[in-house]
Amino acid sequence: MKPMRAADSLDTSTNRAPALILARGLSKTYITASGEVTALKSLDFEIYDGEFVSVIGQSGCGKSTLLKVLAGLLPCTTGSVELGGKPLRGPTPEAAVVFQSPVLLPWRTLVDNVLLPIEFRKLPTASYRQSAADLLAMVGLTDFAQRYPFELSGGMQQRAALVRALVQDPRLLLMDEPFGALDAMTREQMNLELLRIWSQSRKTVIFITHSIAEAIFLSDRVIAMTARPGTIADVITIDLPRLRALSSINTERFGRYAAKLRSLLDAQGGMF
Amino acid sequence: MMVQAVDSRSVDSGAQAREPRPGVLRRYPQFTISPTILVALLVAWWLATDVLNTPGYIVPPPQDVLRAAVGGLSRSPWDKAGYWYHAAITVWEAVLGFAIGSALGACLGLVLSHWPILGKSWYPYIVGFQSLPKVALAPLMVVWFGFGLEGKVFITAIITFFPVLVNMMAGYQAVEPERIELARSCNASELDLLTKIIIPSCKKALA
Numbered sequence: 452m453k454p455m456r457a458a459d460s461l462d463t464s465t466n467r468a469p470a471l472i473l474a475r476g477l478s479k480t481y482i483t484a485s486g487e488v489t490a491l492k493s494l495d496f497e498i499y500d501g502e503f504v505s506v507i508g509q510s511g512c513g514k515s516t517l518l519k520v521l522a523g524l525l526p527c528t529t530g531s532v533e534l535g536g537k538p539l540r541g542p543t544p545e546a547a548v549v550f551q552s553p554v555l556l557p558w559r560t561l562v563d564n565v566l567l568p569i570e571f572r573k574l575p576t577a578s579y580r581q582s583a584a585d586l587l588a589m590v591g592l593t594d595f596a597q598r599y600p601f602e603l604s605g606g607m608q609q610r611a612a613l614v615r616a617l618v619q620d621p622r623l624l625l626m627d628e629p630f631g632a633l634d635a636m637t638r639e640q641m642n643l644e645l646l647r648i649w650s651q652s653r654k655t656v657i658f659i660t661h662s663i664a665e666a667i668f669l670s671d672r673v674i675a676m677t678a679r680p681g682t683i684a685d686v687i688t689i690d691l692p693r694l695r696a697l698s699s700i701n702t703e704r705f706g707r708y709a710a711k712l713r714s715l716l717d718a719q720g721g722m723f
Numbered sequence: 724m725m726v727q728a729v730d731s732r733s734v735d736s737g738a739q740a741r742e743p744r745p746g747v748l749r750r751y752p753q754f755t756i757s758p759t760i761l762v763a764l765l766v767a768w769w770l771a772t773d774v775l776n777t778p779g780y781i782v783p784p785p786q787d788v789l790r791a792a793v794g795g796l797s798r799s800p801w802d803k804a805g806y807w808y809h810a811a812i813t814v815w816e817a818v819l820g821f822a823i824g825s826a827l828g829a830c831l832g833l834v835l836s837h838w839p840i841l842g843k844s845w846y847p848y849i850v851g852f853q854s855l856p857k858v859a860l861a862p863l864m865v866v867w868f869g870f871g872l873e874g875k876v877f878i879t880a881i882i883t884f885f886p887v888l889v890n891m892m893a894g895y896q897a898v899e900p901e902r903i904e905l906a907r908s909c910n911a912s913e914l915d916l917l918t919k920i921i922i923p924s925c926k927k928a929l930a
Binding site for chain 2: 519522523524541542543544546547548550551552554556558567568570571572573619
């Protein structure tokens with residue numbers, strides 16, 4: 452287990468494909484009534500095509516801010532972010548966001564909710580109906596396509612939200628604690644399902660969480676963040692075999708990663 | 724005490740001596756005492772006009788009022804001397820004023836919410852104007868518009884305008900910020916944001 456610092460990974464990037472996301476000196480400062488708040492301070496990182504990267508840190512460490520910057524919803528104050536070699540300016544069809552809550556519109560059926568991004572992007576919805584149906588089938592929601600969100604359980608709603616992100620066929624999925632509101636059992640099921648979908652679709656995923664186990668279980672790499680101002684404490688490569696099952700949580704290596712992450716987060720005086 | 728008595732009766736029915744059932748006056752005052760009050764008031768009214776012999780233009784006796792009401796209601800809606808004709812005009816004024824007032828209120832509410840700087844700068848005046856009793860404007864309306872349709876439509880519009888405006892702004896505030904972020908993350912146009920997210924989200928606040 453060799454912890455990989457952001458700077459180290461830059462060196463190794465020469466023999467890899469160019470990074471899908473390249474952040475350099477990324478800072479975000481909010482100007483509030485009570486003064487300036489630095490949410491993110493000089494972040495350097497890169498994320499490669501097909502990678503599953505989790506970002507972990509205390510509440511208020513700027514994880515969500517980072518996600519919004521990567522989604523193009525917030526401009527960064529200083530520094531630069533490149534997506535696919537081009538500077539990121541505002542939201543792009545290449546990145547789709549899965550929010551903490553499903554954010555399904557109650558007056559639309561499930562399939563109409565899934566097709567909402569297509570409508571927003573002024574694409575012909577008719578030509579996306581088939582892929583919407585295929586994706587709904589992939590998460591086992593075929594029978595619910597014509598139902599309304601209130602008829603679905605929390606886990607089903609979040610799966611629909613995932614399908615809504617995937618229907619645009621983005622290269623990058625940005626997930627902001629997507630399973631945080633679900634109960635523990637459903638959450639484990641969703642983690643397994645997400646890994647299955649990820650291995651089938653080979654999207655790049657950036658996954659915000661404050662669960663150490665979830666981060667290790669899902670990820671190729673985990674970015675641990677410090678709080679106020681948010682900086683990168685360390686980037687840990689999770690060298691566990693893919694095709695992970697829930698039982699891999701009980702392995703010794705998993706435990707060592709968890710201990711390492713916990714000590715990193717505890718060093719921030721965290722609540723873990 | 725009453726509640727206890729009722730409870731014990733329902734638990735062991737008839738085991739104890741029952742409290743006497745309250746009389747019909749106590750049980751249904753709205754069907755017994757209230758009509759009696761009405762009759763008493765009508766009699767007092769009649770006595771006041773008959774005994775004191777007050778002239779009809781000061782206080783008309785109840786039987787004259789009844790005759791006029793029956794006469795007014797029994798005419799056809801196209802008869803200008805009847806009530807229906809004038810009631811139709813009043814309804815039309817109310818509907819027109821309501822439609823104009825609520826449409827303007829909803830539109831302005833959207834504008835003031837969408838550009839917060841506008842909303843914040845106008846809000847004190849909106850609240851101030853809303854707390855003004857609109858009836859106090861009635862004499863002004865008569866001066867500006869005369870006794871015709873316009874003045875009545877105008878005052879109805881003003882009365883409906885403010886509640887709709889304030890509810891629209893409250894509804895806009897209540898739209899989940901994540902719904903707006905979802906739309907923004909998909910490069911939604913301002914028009915799509917308005918028609919597909921904000922207006923449907925606000926419908927509950929306006930209904």
